Amino acid sequence: MIVFMYLFNVLISEKLIKKYLHGNVGWKQYLLVALVGVLSTGPIYLWFAYLSRMKEQGLDNGLISLFLYNRAIKLPFIPLMIEYFSVKITVVIVVFIFLFSFLNALLIHYFFKKPIS
Numbered sequence: 001m002i003v004f005m006y007l008f009n010v011l012i013s014e015k016l017i018k019k020y021l022h023g024n025v026g027w028k029q030y031l032l033v034a035l036v037g038v039l040s041t042g043p044i045y046l047w048f049a050y051l052s053r054m055k056e057q058g059l060d061n062g063l064i065s066l067f068l069y070n071r072a073i074k075l076p077f078i079p080l081m082i083e084y085f086s087v088k089i090t091v092v093i094v095v096f097i098f099l100f101s102f103l104n105a106l107l108i109h110y111f112f113k114k115p116i117s
Contacts, residue, residue: 029063030062030063030066030102030105033063033066033067033070034066034067034070034098034101034102035070036067036070037066037067037068037069037070037071037101038070038073038075038098039075040067040071044068044071047067047068047071051064051068060109061108061109061112062105062106062108062109062110063105063109064108065101065104065105065108066101066102066104066105069097069100069101069104069105070098070101072097073094073097073098078090078094081093
């Protein structure tokens with residue numbers, strides 16, 4: 001995970017994020033944000049400051065909610081979940097979290113088209 005965090009910080013810059021996530025929001029942006037949410041690490045309070053800054057620069061509310069929702073999928077804990085529950089239950093939980101994150105993001109995007117002041 002430490003190696004991944006280092007690569008994430010080196011390879012993904014703020015300019016790259018702005019290039020792919022600002023403007024018209026499409027299914028590619030939603031999928032990218034969902035995957036980044038799953039792969040994100042670290043304490044959530046650090047992400048709040050970063051997401052707030054990105055929102056001020058025009059990031060969609062739906063994408064922010066999608067990212068935060070997908071942080072619930074913790075890759076390091078999946079083997080532990082399999083050990084405690086089973087493969088079937090773990091797959092169901094992860095798939096439901098992933099799918100409902102898109103529903104949540106679409107609802108947030110629909111109801112909060114304009115940024116909240």
